[in-house]
Amino acid sequence: MTTVTGEDDLVEYGFRRIIITITAVLCALLEIVDTTIVNVALTNMRGSLGATLTDVAWVITAYAIANVIVIPMTSWLSQQFGRRNYFAVSIIIFTVSSFLCGNATNIWELVAFRFIQGLGGGALLVTAQTIITESYPVAKRGMAQAIYGMGVIVGPTLGPPLGGYLVDHFSWPYIFYINIPIGIIATMLTLTFVKSPKYGEKLKSNQVDWWGIVFLASFIGSLQFVLEHGQQDDWFNDDLIVFLSVVSVVGFLLFVWRELTYKYPIVNLGVLKDGNLRVGIVMCFILGFGLYGSTLIIPIYTQSVLGWTATDAGLLLIPGSITTAFMMPIIGMLIQKGVPQSYMVAIGFFIFFCFTLWMHNVITPDTGVENMYWALILRGIGLGLLFVPITTMSLSTLKGKHIGEGAAFTGMMRQLGGSFGIAIITTSITRFSQVHRVNLIANLDPSKIEVQQRVEQLQRGFMAKGFSSNEALGKAYQILDYSVMKQSTILSYMDIFLYLGILFLCCIPIILFVKKGKSKINPADAMH
Template identity: 75%
Template sequence: MQDQDSLVEYGYRRVIITITAILCALLEIVDTTIVNVALNDMKGSLGATLTDVAWVITAYAIANVIIIPMTSWLSKQFGRRNYFATSIVIFTVSSFLCGNANNIWELVAFRFIQGLGGGALLVTAQTIITESYPVAKRGMAQAIYGMGVIVGPTLGPPLGGYLVDNFSWPYIFYINIPIGIIAAALTILFVRSPKYGEKLKASQVDWIGIILLTTFIGSLQFVLEHGQQDDWFDDSLITALSVTSLFGLILFIWRELTYKHPIVNLSVLKDSNLRIGTIMTFILGFGLYGSTFIIPIYTQSVLGFTATDAGLLLVPSSITTAFMMPIIGKLLQKGVPQKYLVTGGFAIFFIYSLWMYLVMTPDTGTEHFFWPLVVRGFGLGLLFVPITTLSLSTLIGKDIGDGAAFTGMTRQLGGSFGIAIITTMIARFTQQHKVDLLPNISAVNLQVQERIQGLKMMFISKGYAANEALDKAYKILEVSVMKQATVLSYMDIFLYLGVLFLLCIPFVLLIKKGAGKVDTSSVH
């Protein structure tokens, strides 16, 4: 086993390795959200339905979440540099193939392969950055990595919107190619692999573990992505996959704890900081991806923003987070306990959610969103780095890779749960609010009568017959009720998100004393 300090880099080598790792993390994360704004164009040019096109996102997410827990093991098998460089090549080549897909299922297949390459980039980049910095500067290392991870999801929609509006959807994939080539070259030249000792023979590989992991994660991700549109447990496929996922998880845990060479090292979860960090990372993923997902949809469907405008709305939030990251890194280096920063982050996220709840109306403007989103940026800055450093702070050597794999997987799963739960809640709440609003529109209500009459006269003046005009007046009334119901459901979502973050605070304060500073004594 190689001494942990021997991977620490200095001077220009560390700068180049850091840039390479962030480029790769950005590639992977931007690609998670860049597709969202291009789905309509893909649907049109590939002649697919919306359900088919949703698979472009699902396939990538499933591949990501399957490969992330296995990255640490694969790094040990093939050597980290080789594995990282191969993942970049797979990602880059499949990006080219995605852009050239002739039908929707070709695109879905190439997206799955792209996800297998991409999932590896995220966790391996985090491990490389962590190990390239001396232990005392780990907080700063996580801050630099965090800038890529937080800015990535927000860069996706405006960049995607720009490319789709000015070129065509394949360019959202082609943009990866030059970056991928540069990143692969830099990896081969500069990244070093730790020596992990013996490699496993093919017969020792935990194939059963791989199959169980794929079954559990694949089924779970499918259920989360398609549950709402298929009516959850009223659908036999969703029910069957939920049961499969549960049994897959139980058997997977049993297998990993009893097999001599497990594909995922569960024993690393004995570290109490990593356990708490993993739960908090899940909630962070829930909040980060959930709110990144909900705002563009709200602004486009309710307020009528274009894809580019909806994406640009999130930019101030990202800039704030990027600005916060180095400051938080410095505070951690000075020994400010992580749990206080995380508590502040959760409290600020609660304020942001409450603020969004208060400013939402059917005609909220960009200016109303600006400050709440800046506050969101502060909250994310305070959460991301301390949670990540806390999770990995007491791990040493090869356990860092295993720990990074857990936090990476739980962040992605948190995001998937967040998006699935939020879409379900929006649909259910909107129906409920519509039912609650309808009694207010009674035919005997004078105001309602005047409104209908006014709308009817307007349509008659435009040349419609009286009965047509009345029909159109009712339609407009129905649309405005639906819009009001949708706005109310988004308000509910923000309120619940806020409460969720508030409930996390007591758990954070349970973190063991001494976990705040990175322990350097155990390293040497």
């Protein structure tokens, strides 16, 4: 039973646990805010660095690719270097590269530093989750996940309004500089308070799974690139996308073969024998799909259709995030009291379905804040019911170092779910818009009296402003074309919300595959 004592050695109480929790949440928040904070600053970066839109998109892509490559390796790296050292070095890499990003003089320098920042950041997310989980006794793990979840859910929403504010009032480098003081504090707290579990012997350099690292990087890196750039490069009509898709599939097969046959694998696939973890990573993927997908589509809709500023679009998401943050400790307490997580997840999926249906019904060319406010509060409740129960359920039957390995899988699948969600949603918006545009134009029959009256009315309006008859007619048709485009875009958003809702509804039966965790919760333990 050596693993159990080792596991209990890491449990902290009182002041130390509070400090460790704050440090870990700070680091998770840093990483996640940085995933979305850049989105609102891309235009300013383009201007000051003289880059094209395709070039500047790499600022997001490079970070995301580095993130998903490093996440599955974090458990192994923690075991090699000691968790505390690895965590501290990751924070230092993240902080130093944030400073370098702010000082970049051209777009490719910025992209390179963002990649390094992503390597540091990916480690923060999973390691923070493992540190929090192991600092709490088993009976309080639900609460531990709730506290961690607050950072993970609030992070993506905080990014855009914070980024918008810094860009509007200062300049884009400040979205990176803001990480520096937090990074310094987090490093000092980590070195002082965080403990490393004893993992046994480290590997010699000739035992390191270098081929595993190469196959993992090629498979995940290529997949992330395909997902990020597929839509703008017209998917499989582009040679690079086809090539990288092949690399991704071959890399995946070689990676699985290598990890199953090598004595010291970099990613322990054996942990996937745990049934709850398998169900959990499917749910994490869908949660990432819904979380990042809806975080993307709402700001795009409010900015492109309703004409809001980036800051206003970001602020709209905050009440829902606060709701989620408020829900987290309540959910943690319910888990401690023994309420089955599977029930919460089922209710969470159903509530998310209700949110998407509500959004499907309220979006129009002139929807106001009041129409979306309560729908987004409902989304916040749904996310609260999903995040913590899914994570605790995934890790509920794991012990010792397997918790870190399991957390790496859930973290990676949530990120990949987000990437798939964003790729599929952006592609679907374009494709659905084209279909709706064709259908709407088919109904604009010039022989119809209503169409003729509308064109004449617009033409007279432009002629009253001093345009000639032909110019006014051209402008009238432009206005009609613009309203058709706007309407077809709105219809495509409605479709997306409907399909997202159906996806979440279809997830409810998956809960039947969850087994009850072996660790029975003793009410006396919960009273610590």
